[in-house]
Amino acid sequence: MNPTIELILMSASVVMSGIILFFVYGYRKERGVSYLIGLIACRMIYSASIIMEKSSYLLMDKLIFRHLQSTALNFIVPCFILFVYQLVGREKLVKPIWRVALFSVFALWSLLSWFDSELHVIYRLIELINGHLVTSRTVYSIAFGLLCFSIIVGGVFFLFQYIRNIRSDFRKPGMWVLFLSMFPFALEVARLIQPEWSPWLLSLSVYCGFTGMLMLVIMLRIKFFAVVPFARTIVLDTLQESIVITNASGKIIDSNKQASRWFAGMGHTEISGRDVKELLEPWPEWRRLCESMQEGRATIEAWLDGERKIYNVNVYPVHRLRKQGSVSLVVDVTEKEKHLEQIAQLNRMKDQLFTIVSHDIRSPLASQYQLIAMLEEDQNRFDEEHREIVGMLGDQIRQTLGMTNNLLEWFRSQREDMALRPQWLELSEVAEDCCHMLRAQSEAKQIEMKNAIPAGTRVYADREVLGLVLRNLLSNAVKFTRTGGSVRVSARVSDELATISVSDNGVGMDEKQVLRLFEEKALNSLLGTAGERGTGLGLLVSRQFVERSGGKMWAESRAGQGSVFYFTVRGGKEG
Structure with missing residues (x-):
């Protein structure tokens, strides 16, 4: 210790x-x-x-x-x-x-x-x-x-x-x-x-x-000597919660000062000896637990000083087998309920923001991305000045769209009701699609991007999640690899588990950077080798989705020698 x-x-x-x-x-x-x-x-x-x-x-x-x-x-x-x-x-x-x-x-x-x-x-x-x-x-x-x-x-x-x-x-x-x-x-x-x-x-x-x-x-x-009755009075009367004790006949035999004040606020000046059928009539569930001497919880409402209050009532039997009575602990949860309602409102606002970003921001960006991709395919028709403008515009749109996608996926990962839809996928095809989407980015830096996953490698995963993780890792690899470098995606399957890796020969990281890589508090982004910008959300979102899928993610790297990022998903034979 x-x-x-x-x-x-x-x-x-x-x-x-x-x-x-x-x-x-x-x-x-x-x-x-x-x-x-x-x-x-x-x-x-x-x-x-x-x-x-x-x-x-x-x-x-x-x-x-x-x-x-x-x-x-x-x-x-x-x-x-x-x-x-x-x-x-x-x-x-x-x-x-x-x-x-x-x-x-x-x-x-x-x-x-x-x-x-x-x-x-x-x-x-x-x-x-x-x-x-x-x-x-x-x-x-x-x-x-x-x-x-x-x-x-x-x-x-x-x-x-x-x-x-x-x-x-x-x-x-x-x-x-x-x-x-x-x-x-x-x-x-x-x-x-x-x-x-x-x-x-x-x-x-x-x-x-x-x-x-x-x-x-x-x-x-x-x-x-009465140490406990003395101590009991001090302890029970110090508690801010109301305590009510009943016997097997349903009569109230004891209570603390807080309970007496609580009932007095509702017009009951004396509660000792009262029958729970009469006293607890406004709260049927609480009355039922006391009469049956069963352990349970009831949520009740009461008006005190013109204000609506919410309480949790925990009922505990006294010598349950012999049915000698019950003890009720009344806890004021009004403030807690208010906070929960505020949290619910904030969650609704977050969902509304999510909808706004999805429909009003992402859709125009996606259209711009398609247009700039068409311009980049025909950039040989432009002069040098216009090609440079198209290239800069393409970089900005891709970065903005990538940031928006990561932000939306992060919002999605925070939703408790988010459901993954895993299915058997051909991993090499998913990886090839991701490499193709990043081809323009890699060719701009003359980086060789190689898909080394053999055909027939099957994984059981959500296609959108798998694509998101691969795109983020490949995008980071290209971002931190110098001109003329290489990026490689590969996989191996053993014991019904597929380990997918994305490696590069870029700038790499020291041990301290690797340890801080997946920390939420360290949510920042470094400039790429060509000045590329980011938000730092990509790795965080990727790790959260991998963990929700039942896998794990880690990295190995050395400064100046490149990095390798690994993550696992279910793999092997279908069925």
Whole structure:
């Protein structure tokens, strides 16, 4: 994991532990809670010191925070012992003098760790390996660790016995909480057995420590104090969504403040105890889901403060098999619907623009292209000045028509309802047609254009899409090939897949240009070897159509040595 992300997540865990500590502090007079507060505080100090250790670079700094970790862990043990004794009702067995003695033992051991550089009682070896502090414990330290773990195991056993005897509906959740809260303990045992695992076990301990504390808090609220009702009120009333809870009889038994305000805005001052048949009469689908206690979603409309609002209502059953009721979450989607309508309007405008470009711009350009092609065929009848004008005019019309075609095809590729019409095609014939369309452009630069696709090569593709892709690749090849160069289109078929390539011996590209070639953000066009202009849309449109056809497109090139563009389509035998 990225070190920065790891530190952020660990810091978030410490903050959440602090929030839990704040809530638990409000119940400090309840049985067992006072020592639970100390336990959570020690875990917070332990987690914070791990973060500081990971953020430090010097051995001395890391060692200080490691000592702080050890101190926090040491004090967790007496807090845990006294917490268990108070929880199970045996706190009278622990006299005040014994409590002082218990804390004194662990305080003394913690003090030894801070002076261990002279005493060498705790650590046998301390090393900084790859930025991580790795320690090797002495026999005394290992023995003390085993003693602590034995004490914790004893406390867990007492908790286990206690949970076994509580009410049956709390027994299973309590066992799960006890099981989950043991993950930090298991990680500390692993650290003792395998010290070299410490760098990554420390991070896990922060996360699992928070989880363990959260589980313990949940366990305690089940039996002794109202952490969840208190937290529930804060959480539910903070939500901007309305929450409505019904029972199996179809009566509303609970709701949050937002739901009360929402119904009050429609004239229902009190909703608790109301029947959904009456209250939800304007919204039959929502009422049906609540009455049947089925999971589902309904879209409803309501008028609040003279404004029409749209809501999504998500209904979830409570204990579906036993049919105990349902929970409804009402989400305001009015703004979302407005945005969707705006998007729909923009899409309609785009389609209108598409139609305008298709009929009012492309058609005249196509006619001009045909006329200029006829003039170019008879250009020998003109003098030199007129031939030059006809050539320049032809280049401009071809470039404009090519740009328009690419723009239209790009619009077409963005339509979700665009349907391709694949069929079996003779690839060499399609390639020959494309070469013929670009013949004037290639002959103007004296470039040899060769169709090397053998007759009988069959592909399964949309003819318009295949022609568009080939024309774009051939046009680019001619554009970036110097006078007297060559362009070649070829194909090979294997495993029912045809790989078509367009190669040239033009200016080529460096590795960086190749990597940026198909990026939408890099939508620009370079001048050709004869100053030809473009929009950069051709490759983008071609790649999108190839991918929609189930193929892929890539390029290979070296600066000064030409380029090869590849794309794949389905090929092989027909049928």
